[in-house]
Amino acid sequence: MKLTFEVYTSSVYECKAFYTEYFDFSVKLETEGFVVLQHNKFKHYELMFCLPNSPFVHPVFHPEFNGKGTILQMEVDDVEYEYTRLNENGIQIVVPLVKEDVNGYHFTIEDPSGLLVDIVQFN
Numbered sequence: 001m002k003l004t005f006e007v008y009t010s011s012v013y014e015c016k017a018f019y020t021e022y023f024d025f026s027v028k029l030e031t032e033g034f035v036v037l038q039h040n041k042f043k044h045y046e047l048m049f050c051l052p053n054s055p056f057v058h059p060v061f062h063p064e065f066n067g068k069g070t071i072l073q074m075e076v077d078d079v080e081y082e083y084t085r086l087n088e089n090g091i092q093i094v095v096p097l098v099k100e101d102v103n104g105y106h107f108t109i110e111d112p113s114g115l116l117v118d119i120v121q122f123n
Contacts, residue, residue, distance in 0.1 A: 005072060006048035007065050007113050014112035015049045022086060023074070047072075049113065067114025079105050079121035086119075 009015060016035045019025040025037040025047065033051035050057065052064035076082050083097050086109060094116065095108035106120035 002044055002046075004046045004048060006050060007115055008050050008052045008054075008061060008063065009065050009113035010052060011112040012049040012051055015047075018111050019047060022089065022091065065113055065115065067110075067116075071108075071116045071118050072111075073118045073120055075120050075122060077121065079107065079119060082119050083107050 007015070012033060012035055016027065016030075016037065019037050020027065024040045025045075026040055027035060028038040028046065029036040033054055034056075035049050037047045037049075039045035050061075053062045079097065083093070087093060091109050093107055094110050095106075095118075097105070097107040099105045103118070104120045104122040106118050108116055108118045110116055
């Protein structure tokens with residue numbers, strides 16, 4: 001099984017730039033209003049971004065993501081390094097670096113679509 005995450009957003013190209021610049025994704029497929037990103041090291045990690053109301057998808061997928069109720073979690077080896085790197089690149093930190101029993105050692109940012117991205121280290 002392969003699990004892929006798709007977001008319907010008017011910020012398709014901003015999301016493309018965000019994940020390719022800061023998280024080592026590259027473009028696997030791109031067409032007008034739609035992009036598939038693939039992680040350069042972990043090829044089975046993919047993110048897709050599509051414009052709302054795209055004519056090539058079923059209408060059930062037309063509404064734009066509203067930024068609520070979903071979190072993308074990325075597990076990393078060194079959360080302090082990632083915190084410093086992203087902060088130094090001007091990425092706004094939504095939840096500062098914190099250690100929690102359930103959620104591990106983590107911090108949270110927001111991508112251009114409004115999706116919360118939790119960067120976590122569990123060990």
